[in-house]
Amino acid sequence: MENIRDEAPRLFYDTTEGAARMQNDVVLTMRGISKLFPGTRALDNVDFTLRRGEIHALMGENGAGKSTLIKVLTGVYGKDAGSIHIEGIEGEAPIHSPQDAQNAGISTVYQEITLCPNLTVAENMFIGRTDGAIVNWKDCEKKATAILESLNIPARAKQELSSCSLAVQQMVAIGRAVDMNCKVLVLDEPTSSLDEQEVSMLFKLMRDLKSRGVGIVFVTHFLEQVYEVSDRITVLRNGKLVGEYPVAELPQLELVAKMMGKDLNDLEGLEKADRHTSAATETVYEAEGLSSTARRPFDFRIRRGEVNGFTGLLGSGRSESVRAIFGADRITGGKVRVRGKAVKITNPHEAMKHGIGYLPEDRKRDGIIADLSVRDNIILALQVMRGFFRPMKRSEMEAFADEYIKELNIKTASQNTPVGSLSGGNQQKVILARWLLTHPDYLILDEPTRGIDVGTKLEIQRLVLKLAEENMSVTFISSEIEEMLRTCSRLIVMRDGNTVGELTGDELTQAHVMETIAGGGVQHG
Amino acid sequence: MDKQKKRFWERMGIGQLIIPLTALALLLLFNLIRDPGFFEIVVNINNSGNPVLGGNLISVINSASELAIIAMGMTLVTAATGGQDISVGAVGAISASVFIKTLIGMGEVTGWTLIVAVLACIATAIAFMMFNGTLVSVFKIQPMIATLILYSCGRSIAYWITGSATPQVNSPIITAIGMTIPGIPVPTPVFMVILVGLILALIFRVTNTTLYTQSVGINQGAARLNGIHPTAVKMLSFGLLGLCVAVASIIATCRMSQVSHKTLLVDIEMDAILAVAIGGNSLGGGKFRMSGSVLGAYIITMLTVTLLAMGINSVNIKAYKAVVIIVIVAAGSPVIKNRIAALRNRRSVSEHSAVKGGAAS
Ligand SMILES: Nc1ncnc2c1ncn2[C@@H]1O[C@H](COP(=O)(O)OP(=O)(O)OP(=O)(O)O)[C@@H](O)[C@H]1O
Ligand SMILES: [Mg+2]
Numbered sequence: 001m002e003n004i005r006d007e008a009p010r011l012f013y014d015t016t017e018g019a020a021r022m023q024n025d026v027v028l029t030m031r032g033i034s035k036l037f038p039g040t041r042a043l044d045n046v047d048f049t050l051r052r053g054e055i056h057a058l059m060g061e062n063g064a065g066k067s068t069l070i071k072v073l074t075g076v077y078g079k080d081a082g083s084i085h086i087e088g089i090e091g092e093a094p095i096h097s098p099q100d101a102q103n104a105g106i107s108t109v110y111q112e113i114t115l116c117p118n119l120t121v122a123e124n125m126f127i128g129r130t131d132g133a134i135v136n137w138k139d140c141e142k143k144a145t146a147i148l149e150s151l152n153i154p155a156r157a158k159q160e161l162s163s164c165s166l167a168v169q170q171m172v173a174i175g176r177a178v179d180m181n182c183k184v185l186v187l188d189e190p191t192s193s194l195d196e197q198e199v200s201m202l203f204k205l206m207r208d209l210k211s212r213g214v215g216i217v218f219v220t221h222f223l224e225q226v227y228e229v230s231d232r233i234t235v236l237r238n239g240k241l242v243g244e245y246p247v248a249e250l251p252q253l254e255l256v257a258k259m260m261g262k263d264l265n266d267l268e269g270l271e272k273a274d275r276h277t278s279a280a281t282e283t284v285y286e287a288e289g290l291s292s293t294a295r296r297p298f299d300f301r302i303r304r305g306e307v308n309g310f311t312g313l314l315g316s317g318r319s320e321s322v323r324a325i326f327g328a329d330r331i332t333g334g335k336v337r338v339r340g341k342a343v344k345i346t347n348p349h350e351a352m353k354h355g356i357g358y359l360p361e362d363r364k365r366d367g368i369i370a371d372l373s374v375r376d377n378i379i380l381a382l383q384v385m386r387g388f389f390r391p392m393k394r395s396e397m398e399a400f401a402d403e404y405i406k407e408l409n410i411k412t413a414s415q416n417t418p419v420g421s422l423s424g425g426n427q428q429k430v431i432l433a434r435w436l437l438t439h440p441d442y443l444i445l446d447e448p449t450r451g452i453d454v455g456t457k458l459e460i461q462r463l464v465l466k467l468a469e470e471n472m473s474v475t476f477i478s479s480e481i482e483e484m485l486r487t488c489s490r491l492i493v494m495r496d497g498n499t500v501g502e503l504t505g506d507e508l509t510q511a512h513v514m515e516t517i518a519g520g521g522v523q524h525g
Numbered sequence: 526m527d528k529q530k531k532r533f534w535e536r537m538g539i540g541q542l543i544i545p546l547t548a549l550a551l552l553l554l555f556n557l558i559r560d561p562g563f564f565e566i567v568v569n570i571n572n573s574g575n576p577v578l579g580g581n582l583i584s585v586i587n588s589a590s591e592l593a594i595i596a597m598g599m600t601l602v603t604a605a606t607g608g609q610d611i612s613v614g615a616v617g618a619i620s621a622s623v624f625i626k627t628l629i630g631m632g633e634v635t636g637w638t639l640i641v642a643v644l645a646c647i648a649t650a651i652a653f654m655m656f657n658g659t660l661v662s663v664f665k666i667q668p669m670i671a672t673l674i675l676y677s678c679g680r681s682i683a684y685w686i687t688g689s690a691t692p693q694v695n696s697p698i699i700t701a702i703g704m705t706i707p708g709i710p711v712p713t714p715v716f717m718v719i720l721v722g723l724i725l726a727l728i729f730r731v732t733n734t735t736l737y738t739q740s741v742g743i744n745q746g747a748a749r750l751n752g753i754h755p756t757a758v759k760m761l762s763f764g765l766l767g768l769c770v771a772v773a774s775i776i777a778t779c780r781m782s783q784v785s786h787k788t789l790l791v792d793i794e795m796d797a798i799l800a801v802a803i804g805g806n807s808l809g810g811g812k813f814r815m816s817g818s819v820l821g822a823y824i825i826t827m828l829t830v831t832l833l834a835m836g837i838n839s840v841n842i843k844a845y846k847a848v849v850i851i852v853i854v855a856a857g858s859p860v861i862k863n864r865i866a867a868l869r870n871r872r873s874v875s876e877h878s879a880v881k882g883g884a885a886s
Contacts, residue, residue, distance in 0.1 A: 038866075079869050328750055350750035358750065366750050369743045371811050376736060383733060383753040391733050435753075 025052040026214045027183050028073075028085060028106075033082035036423065042068040044239045045082070050184060050215040052087075055206060057226045057247075058219045061259055061453045063411035066219045067111050069236070070186050074108045075103040087183070105183035109173045109190055111219070111424045111451070112364045117162035117169075121148070121155050147175050151199055152410025165315040170194065174202065178209060183467030185209060186217045187426065191225060192450045193361075195314050195479050203229050221425070221453050223252055235262055253451075254343075260455050283340065284442050284473045285325070285356070290334030292324040292508030296497050297334060300325065302442065302473045303403045307464060309476040309484045312432055312494035312517055313350035319361050320475050321443045323474075323493070326351045326358040339441075352385055357440035359431055361447045363424075367431040374412050375401040377419045378433045387388050404433035409456065413476055424451040432460070442473040449478060481513055493517055531562040533722035541805040544857040545820045547871040548803070552827050555833075556581075568710065573697075578710045581830055587827035590714035594721050594794055596818040598762075598769030601734075605762040606661055607796045607810030607877060608668025610654075613770050615679025617790035620650035621774035622686035625694055625784045635698035638649055651767035653679075658763030660755040676794070683786035703779025714776045718819075721772055725765070725815065739764060742810035775813045796825050799850055805857050824853070 016181045026495060028050040032393055035043040043065045050056050058066050066266055071086045073084065075095040086093040086104050092160070095101050096229055100109065120139070122144035144157040153171045155164050161172065162507045168384045170193055179186060187206075206229055218230060226233065235242040242258050250258075259417045289298040295317055310318040323329045328346045336345055338354045353357070360366035369377055379397045386392065399414045408429045412422055419430050428451055435443060445464070449457045464474055464487050472494050480482050484507055493501040493516040501516040557562040602610050613768040614656050616791040624646035631638040653675060660671035705712055729735050741758045749755055777789050802808055803824055804817025828849055832842045855861065 080867070310602075326750075340813050349754065349755075352752045360747075360750055366747050369747055371743045372736075372739060377741075380736070380740065381751045383736060388733050388737070389731065393729070393738075456612045 003311055023031040026050070027052050028087070029085040030069070030073065031083050031085075032346070033069065033072055033084075034080045035065075035077060036080050037413070039453050041239050043072065043079075043340070046236065046239070046241045046330065047244075048241075049244065050217060050236055051215045051232075052183075052208050054231045055210055055218055055229050055231040057233045058217055059233055059259055060467070061292045062429070062451075062456065064236040064259070064422040065239040066236060067188055068239075068421060069109075070108065070217065070219070074098050074106055083389050091312050106186065107177040107182035107184070108186040109170075109177050109188065115161055115169060115173055115176075115299045115369075117160075120157065121161055121164070121172055122157035124161050124172060129273075131473050147178075148172075149206055151175055151178075168315070171198065171202070172203065174205070178205065182400055184215050185221060187463075188219045189221070189451055190218075191222060193221055193314075193447070193479065195367065196481075199225065200519050221451065221457070223454060227252065227360045228253075235259055256454055259453070284338070285511060286337045287325060288335040290324050290331040290336060291332045292320065295320040295324045296341055298499055300492070302475060304441075304473055305468050305471045306490065307468045307474045307476060307488050308492065309478070309488040310489040310494055311477075311481065311484055311494050311513060312500075314479070316494040316517075317497040317523065318494055319446055320497070321492075322358065322391065322446055322475060322477065324343065324354060326444060328358065328360075328494060349384070352381065352438070352440075355441035356382065356444065357435040357438050357442070359435050359446060359448055361450075363428055363431055363450070368427050372420050373416045374405070374410070375415040377430050378404055378437060382438045400437055404437060408433055408459075425453055425456070428452055429456070436463075436467075440472070442475075443467070444475045444477075446477045448476070449480075449483065457483075463503065481510055485510065485513070495519070536609045541819065541881050542817055544853065545803055545807060545817055545824060548853045548856075549820065549824050549827070552766070552831065556831055559835070563831075573707060573709045575705065576710050577712070581834060583712070585823065585827045585830045586715055587712040588830075589823050590712075590718050590795060590824060591776050591790060591821045592800060593822035594717050594769045594773045594776075594791075595797045596804075596822045597721060597725060597815050598766030599797045600801050600804070600806055600813050601738060601762040602668065602766050603801050603806060603808055604810055605738045605759045605800075606668050607742055607808075608661070608800075609794075609808065609832075610657060610671060610672045610763070610766060611669055611794045611798075612657060612672040612675035612679055612841050613766070613773075613797060614790040614793045615675050615677075616650055617682070617684065617770050617777065617793070618680050618683035618784070618786050619653060619773035620646045621778045621784045621789050621837075622683040622692075622769045622786060623649040623779055624686075624775055625692050628694050628699075629692060633688055633801045635692065636698070636818050639698055642776060645767060647771040647788070650771035650774065654763040654767030654770065655760065658760040661763070662759035680786050680790065683784075683789075687784060689788055691783050691785045695782055699782050701781045703776065703782065712782070712871040717772060717776055722815075722819070724768075728765070736762065739812050743812070746844055769876035796822070799854075803850065803853050803857075822840050823826075825850075831835050 016371070026049060028048075030046070030048040030300050033043050033046045033048070034041070036404065046065070048069065058069065059365055066429055072079045073095070078096070080272045084095060086092045086106075089104060093104055095104060095106075116127070119127065122141045124146045125147065126140040141157040147153075148155055148157065148445065151171065151174070153168065153175055153226050155168050155172060159367065161169060164172065170190060174190060190202060194202065203225075203368060210216060217224075220226060230242065230247055232246055234244045235255070237259060253294070273504065283301050284304050287303040288299055289297040290300065294298075298321060300321070312318055320329065325330065325345075327347045327350060328496070331346050334486075336343055338356075341348075343354055345354065345356075348358070359437070372380075377399055378401045379392060382400070383392055399417060404410070405412065405415070410422075410429045411426050419427055422430065426502060428448070432445075449460055452460065461483060464476060470476055474487075476484060476487055489504065491503045491513060493503065493513065495517060501521070503512060503516065527625030548653055548725050566578055566583060568576050569579045571577050594616075599609060599613065601606075624642050627642040627645045628638060631641065655671050657668075657675065658672075658835050660666045665670075700706070700879075701714055722740050737748070737753050737758045738761075740751070741754055745755045748758075774790060778784050798808070800863045801818045803821035804814060804819070806817055808812045825846070826848055829842060833839070837845060
């Protein structure tokens with residue numbers, strides 16, 4: 001670990017930073033930051049410098065300490081050592097709460113959305129930011145509408161937030177943050193639930209703010225995005241600073257090596273990997289005219305060992321389709337056959353009994369049981385399948401938890417750690433472990449790689465292909481089309497809540513998918 | 526060494542209990558300084574010539590029984606629903622009325638009539654709790670509001686059942702349950718607490734009640750997507766609370782050999798909720814520790830008995846009790862806990878860097 005530090009000496013501070021200071025364009029300096037959690041040293045003597053009008057990517061594997069560094073900066077956590085200086089504020093910046101941070105000109109969009117789902121969009125954008133107790137909501141709505149329009153956010157001010165898709169919620173959070181006159185904008189994985197179009201919209205916005213002199217801290221696991229917008233990269237590993245580099249001086253592979261502490265030898269390997277086309281003909285699951293309160297009637301089938309996927313823009317009904325299959329929303333009609341037998345699936349429990357597993361899109365709301373331990377979270381679904389009257393032995397639970405913590409490389413202080421205190425990516429791995437442990441015949445993965453670092457993302461894609469080879473059927477949903485093209489042998493394209501095409505074989509190219517999404521494809525029901 | 530000690534505490538799962546245990550220890554210490562005679566345990570001979578234990582400590586342990594039992598059930602309802610049942614006292618009055626009317630109706634009290642009456646009492650309490658449970662889990666009414674209904678009309682229902690003001694039943698079997706069994710000097714209610722504790726422990730052992738209840742209490746939506754039925758889990762918690770209420774109401778009836786619908790288990794709901802909180806359980810639901818609530822029940826009773834022993838009159842006692850309870854609950858609040866953790870971290874970071882610095886130079 002130490003030798004990497006030597007290998008990449010912090011030249012930058014010694015030379016350029018001195019000059020930068022003189023030009024007085026450093027807006028934020030964090031020095032020697034340390035933060036302890038029970039059993040983990042989340043940050044160990046970390047330095048971070050942000051200059052005016054730069055987009056600064058903060059990179060690292062899951063659990064490296066990125067979110068923690070941000071939360072220390074914004075006063076969510078107190079720091080255990082170190083100092084923070086902000087341009088224009090004499091001495092140490094007095095940040096003890098998110099409110100202080102906001103007053104000091106630091107606006108933040110956290111990794112997990114922290115808005116209130118049952119308030120309207122406008123209320124969410126202005127709550128806690130109005131001057132007096134008396135609020136003119138009419139005015140707020142007007143202002144909100146203006147911001148939504150200027151940022152091209154597809155939401156209405158009066159709409160209840162929970163009725164928006166996760167991506168739109170994310171954009172509302174950004175809208176809330178950028179509206180405040182800020183010096184520093186912090187975005188922790190803002191793009192993890194956005195599709196390409198929305199990402200480019202966000203980038204436009206970021207560049208705009210940058211030209212106005214805002215310093216932007218940007219956390220993401222998408223390497224291309226880093227190279228597309230950022231000027232500088234700071235890499236963390238295991239809570240320690242690896243170094244700070246101008247983007248031009250750090251090629252992608254080197255960045256990955258610095259993040260992981262080893263070379264990622266076959267980043268390309270999977271592209272060429274044989275896409276698994278199942279030879280079996282047995283249909284595992286089949287739905288005819290299935291509909292739910294959230295999804296119009298659709299037909300769907302998957303064979304044993306097949307990997308297929310739903311694709312389409314956000315809000316096109318991908319998630320609603322799989323939720324209907326799993327019985328997560330109220331089912332309003334349709335015929336379902338599992339392994340040829342007609343069955344009724346009206347709630348998740350019945351789906352599980354028929355060998356279906358479902359990893360939901362929104363891990364915070366639908367996935368983790370935050371206060372329960374990593375162990376309980378991993379065994380939960382299997383335990384439920386075994387039944388209320390058949391509790392597992394403690395030793396069995398421990399063995400299962402250990403197995404999957406190792407297998408998926410989950411970074412946690414212990415099995416007993418509450419899952420809510422794990423880093424975002426590691427929480428995702430816990431939910432994935434939960435469903436892998438049940439060995440379902442048919443596994444639905446809705447955005448399984450959200451918030452997962454590059455190395456692990458490839459591992460998960462490999463895992464999906466391996467499971468398919470072992471005869472598991474998998475439905476895969478991802479906002480990243482390449483990821484789906486790598487894993488799926490059949491893609492169901494959706495637009496505005498309808499199936500508009502089905503692509504197989506040679507049709508599985510990015511261009512073809514985009515075209516079908518845009519409306520060029522064959523019209524199905 | 527320090528680390529090992531911490532491990533031990535963790536393994537014992539004592540973490541959450543540190544504050545109630547400390548509170549109990551302080552209360553005992555306070556009494557020791559104030560008047561060592563407080564701890565005297567005496568052997569009295571009762572009316573029927575049998576030896577029974579007496580003294581302040583015994584009276585604490587004995588009179589806390591109903592509270593301890595109801596606190597156990599309240600813990601479950603709190604964990605599953607994130608709310609509290611305030612009708613436990615009133616439902617207790619109803620089930621006690623059913624108990625005593627059944628007994629009286631069958632003439633002389635024998636083992637068999639007792640069993641019938643106990644079953645009728647349990648069935649009644651569970652049925653009324655299921656009513657609460659339905660309002661909460663099916664109609665999604667806030668527990669405090671839902672249980673307000675029986676809280677306000679439960680004692681009237683009890684009055685209709687008893688018909689007259691205070692039905693009485695005289696039998697050695699009843700005194701054996703409410704006071705002591707001849708030959709055994711320890712009051713019977715103490716054993717009833719242990720019995721209910723064992724029954725619940727057994728249920729937790731052979732079923733997934735704990736995991737399901739906690740999951741539903743923490744994140745109901747996620748629990749559902751993992752195949753748990755939140756409605757069933759909440760109903761179960763109310764059902765078990767019903768069982769606890771029934772047992773408590775039987776004890777309370779047998780102590781007095783009569784049922785007064787106005788005073789039986791009166792005000793016990795507030796003490797039960799406090800016991801849950803003092804035990805370090807979140808009133809917002811989720812994770813729970815039943816032993817904490819039981820400890821809380823004994824702390825509250827100990828506090829009352831201490832204040833009584835100090836000669837404070839019963840009107841003022843409530844105010845004194847409130848002050849002490851605020852201190853205990855505040856000490857266990859996340860704000861204070863986080864402060865302490867932050868202090869500890871800062872110290873260990875500076876130690877860490879001191880070691881590092883030393884090695885470097
Ligand atoms: N509230 C907390 N309590 C205990 N440990 C925590 C807490 N928050 C974070 N940690 C630990 O600190 C470490 C760093 O977590 P952090 O969330 O900063 O990672 P990250 O770099 O943001 O990862 P990801 O890419 O997965 O979001 C992890 O090991 C995590 O388990
Ligand atoms: Mg993070």
